[in-house]
Amino acid sequence: MSLRTRLALTILLTAIPLAAGLVWLRAHTRRLAQERSLHDLVVTVMQAGGREMCEAFPDMFSGGHALFGPGSLRVENVRSVESGEEMEGLEEALQGLEGGEALGKVLERMKGLQGKEGRVTGFLPGPGRPPSSQSSVSFSGLIRPEPPPEHHFALWAYRADLSGASTVAPPIPVRIRVKLDAGDATASEVFERRGTSVLRMGIRMPWADGPCAVMVAERALPPSDDDPMILWGLAILCGGVLLAVFLAAGPMVRRIRRLKADVKRSAASRYESPARIEGRDEIADLARTFNEAAEEVRAHVAAVEEREETLRRFVADTTHDVMTPLTVLQGHLSAIRERTLSGEAVDPAEVRSSLEEAHYMGSLIHNLDAVAKLEAASKDLTNGGIDLAALVVRVVERHRPIARTRGIDVEFTVPEAPVEAAGDVTLLEQAVSNVVHNAVRYNEDGGHVSVLLESDGDRFVLRVLDDGPGVPPESLPMLAERRFRSTEARTRRKDGRGIGLAIAKDVAERHGLTLTFANLDPHGLEARFEGPRLGAG
Amino acid sequence: MNDVSDRILLVEDDEKLGSQISRHLSDRGFDVTWRKDGDAALEEDPERYRLVVLDLMLPGTYGMDVLKSYRRAHDVPVLILSARNETSDKVRALELGADDYLTKPFWPEELVARVQARLRRPVLQRSDVIRVGGLEIRESAREVVVEGEPVSLTRVEFDLLLALARRPGVAVERTWLAERVLDPERPGTERTLDVHVSRLRKKLGACGSLVRTVWSIGYRLDTEAAS
Numbered sequence: 132m133s134l135r136t137r138l139a140l141t142i143l144l145t146a147i148p149l150a151a152g153l154v155w156l157r158a159h160t161r162r163l164a165q166e167r168s169l170h171d172l173v174v175t176v177m178q179a180g181g182r183e184m185c186e187a188f189p190d191m192f193s194g195g196h197a198l199f200g201p202g203s204l205r206v207e208n209v210r211s212v213e214s215g216e217e218m219e220g221l222e223e224a225l226q227g228l229e230g231g232e233a234l235g236k237v238l239e240r241m242k243g244l245q246g247k248e249g250r251v252t253g254f255l256p257g258p259g260r261p262p263s264s265q266s267s268v269s270f271s272g273l274i275r276p277e278p279p280p281e282h283h284f285a286l287w288a289y290r291a292d293l294s295g296a297s298t299v300a301p302p303i304p305v306r307i308r309v310k311l312d313a314g315d316a317t318a319s320e321v322f323e324r325r326g327t328s329v330l331r332m333g334i335r336m337p338w339a340d341g342p343c344a345v346m347v348a349e350r351a352l353p354p355s356d357d358d359p360m361i362l363w364g365l366a367i368l369c370g371g372v373l374l375a376v377f378l379a380a381g382p383m384v385r386r387i388r389r390l391k392a393d394v395k396r397s398a399a400s401r402y403e404s405p406a407r408i409e410g411r412d413e414i415a416d417l418a419r420t421f422n423e424a425a426e427e428v429r430a431h432v433a434a435v436e437e438r439e440e441t442l443r444r445f446v447a448d449t450t451h452d453v454m455t456p457l458t459v460l461q462g463h464l465s466a467i468r469e470r471t472l473s474g475e476a477v478d479p480a481e482v483r484s485s486l487e488e489a490h491y492m493g494s495l496i497h498n499l500d501a502v503a504k505l506e507a508a509s510k511d512l513t514n515g516g517i518d519l520a521a522l523v524v525r526v527v528e529r530h531r532p533i534a535r536t537r538g539i540d541v542e543f544t545v546p547e548a549p550v551e552a553a554g555d556v557t558l559l560e561q562a563v564s565n566v567v568h569n570a571v572r573y574n575e576d577g578g579h580v581s582v583l584l585e586s587d588g589d590r591f592v593l594r595v596l597d598d599g600p601g602v603p604p605e606s607l608p609m610l611a612e613r614r615f616r617s618t619e620a621r622t623r624r625k626d627g628r629g630i631g632l633a634i635a636k637d638v639a640e641r642h643g644l645t646l647t648f649a650n651l652d653p654h655g656l657e658a659r660f661e662g663p664r665l666g667a668g
Numbered sequence: 669m670n671d672v673s674d675r676i677l678l679v680e681d682d683e684k685l686g687s688q689i690s691r692h693l694s695d696r697g698f699d700v701t702w703r704k705d706g707d708a709a710l711e712e713d714p715e716r717y718r719l720v721v722l723d724l725m726l727p728g729t730y731g732m733d734v735l736k737s738y739r740r741a742h743d744v745p746v747l748i749l750s751a752r753n754e755t756s757d758k759v760r761a762l763e764l765g766a767d768d769y770l771t772k773p774f775w776p777e778e779l780v781a782r783v784q785a786r787l788r789r790p791v792l793q794r795s796d797v798i799r800v801g802g803l804e805i806r807e808s809a810r811e812v813v814v815e816g817e818p819v820s821l822t823r824v825e826f827d828l829l830l831a832l833a834r835r836p837g838v839a840v841e842r843t844w845l846a847e848r849v850l851d852p853e854r855p856g857t858e859r860t861l862d863v864h865v866s867r868l869r870k871k872l873g874a875c876g877s878l879v880r881t882v883w884s885i886g887y888r889l890d891t892e893a894a895s
Contacts, residue, residue, distance in 0.1 A: 529774070579883035
């Protein structure tokens with residue numbers, strides 16, 4: 132769903148119940164006002180002499196057609212029972228009379244009308260007069276101006292127990308009776324009669340005795356012709372708000388679209404081009420946040436690419452470097468097989484060389500792995516406590532089998548108490564292994580290699596001694612100082628002391644150790660790792 | 669030298685490597701049970717073995733999980749085999765209770781040495797009697813018996829033999845021995861020590877060859893005569 136649709140829907144969903152509530156509230160208020168108006172009217176009428184009239188002629192308050200105008204009393208439909216002739220004389224007789232005199236006249240006339248068919252259907256006090264006094268009732272005679280419709284009402288009289296005051300009074304409608312029975316002072320309902328809404332009210336009078344203690348009044352409600360106007364107003368208001376939202380959302384939607392296009396372009400350019408930042412609002416924040424995220428993605432991608440490149444190079448280097456010794460090994464194995472097939476004795480030198488090539492390959496792969504780790508891990512190396520005695524035993528055991536084929540003894544000594552150093556055990560083991568491997572490899576057959584771990588206070592010394600030919604004195608510093616590059620790892624050097632020792636040196640330095648070399652008397656080489664013990668007491 | 673009843677559980681998925689290891693260990697007198705994947709390994713009761721050789725890269729259950737499962741209830745020694753020479757793997761395996769690890773490629777002798785080191789019963793250094801090869805050294809009585817025959821040694825010779833016998837098979841530095849064995853009152857050097865050693869060898873007769881000279885280090889008392 133688009134932003135605009137969502138906004139419009141939200142507004143409609145909010146506005147429609149709100150409008151409905153307003154319409155209902157208005158109708159309710161009107162109804163309350165109408166009820167109050169009818170109630171006041173009936174009470175006023177009854178207090179202003181209606182009670183006496185009603186109690187005197189309850190039959191005449193039993194429904195019928197009532198017409199009241201302001202300040203007027205009309206007695207109509209008064210007919211002679213015998214002749215059915217309308218007695219117009221009554222109107223004339225009342226003309227010009229006022230106050231109690233008029234009322235007395237009416238009462239007298241009505242007494243005279245008893246037994247005849249006819250009704251008094253209502254009366255009204257004069258405008259502005261207090262309704263309590265009979266004398267305030269003014270009759271302007273029985274002229275018949277067309278009265279405003281809201282003054283049409285009909286009255287029926289009932290006793291306090293809701294029984295009809297006269298035989299002609301109809302039973303009180305159920306809904307009203309129930310409420311009055313429950314003790315309510317008023318009860319109302321609205322019903323339709325001949326297309327007109329009629330309000331019907333039952334009203335308990337301020338007195339509880341006599342035949343006119345409860346009055347039921349009916350009055351036609353004016354048609355609610357203004358409701359469509361209200362609805363139209365609301366509809367126009369909603370439309371206006373919708374339009375305003377659409378207009379206000381326009382620029383926002385456009386900016387979001389621009390931002391989307393920017394983000395797409397940025398993604399396509401590997402997050403090189405940033406998104407435009409317009410203004411200072413939330414959309415600008417979004418653009419800024421995206422740019423920051425893009426920055427991180429770029430850094431991450433760069434790191435991944437670098438690692439990938441290192442890995443790719445490592446795989447290529449390893450492949451290249453392993454191929455040569457592997458080819459030599461294949462050659463040896465092939466020659467051994469041919470000799471065996473032709474019944475010749477296997478050449479021990481060839482077997483030995485095969486073992487050495489295999490050993491060399493293993494060591495080479497570990498070294499290339501170490502180079503890749505050292506190049507990639509410019510940061511901290513895995514740091515843990517390394518059991519140096521165990522490390523020495525592992526290294527010696529690794530090289531013993533290959534040394535044994537050449538009659539070289541590889542021995543070691545470690546102190547009884549454990550000696551620990553901090554660092555990456557894989558790399559440090561590879562460093563020591565490289566030194567031992569070199570000592571074995573460049574020794575004479577039947578020679579010796581010894582690894583001595585000694586600890587003195589808070590430092591340890593790990594020495595690798597051999598009784599091989601040693602190194603020309605002028606090469607010694609170079610041996611110790613040579614730095615390696617990854618390309619050097621690939622070179623299978625004639626002197627061989629290159630890459631392995633260079634890695635050992637680099638690993639030692641990264642661990643805060645020193646690695647030095649010295650020639651031995653009368654011949655041989657000593658490699659010496661020296662550094663701090665971990666947690667030494 | 670190995671107990672024939674030494675049962676070893678090998679968990680290795682590679683057919684060739686598995687059969688090689690199995691053969692090498694069997695040749696050394698071990699009783700090897702070989703399981704080829706992690707799920708089969710999980711069904712084994714490690715309590716029935718003296719040592720487990722466990723490859724980390726296994727089909728089915730990963731080796732670390734096998735290790736975890738074994739460690740839940742047992743403390744049988746576990747030797748890890750791994751092709752990945754990663755420190756984090758080693759640290760994790762040791763944290764999970766592995767006793768040792770071996771990175772591929774390795775020589776068969778290397779594996780056997782590692783297995784034997786794990787199974788070697790620790791010498792009770794504080795016990796009064798140390799037995800190495802055909803030697804019996806009674807510490808408090810300061811007596812040495814060679815193949816049933818008591819041999820009379822000087823104080824220096826006895827101290828020398830005792831120092832070596834406390835760590836049989838391990839080379840001990842000459843300087844260390846000289847400092848602790850020779851009489852500090854009398855002028856003596858490492859040469860003096862060598863003289864004492866050659867006398868000791870003679871007195872020990874058939875067992876004399878157990879006292880081995882180690883190049884550039886010092887001496888070692890072997891647990892068995894050199895072949």
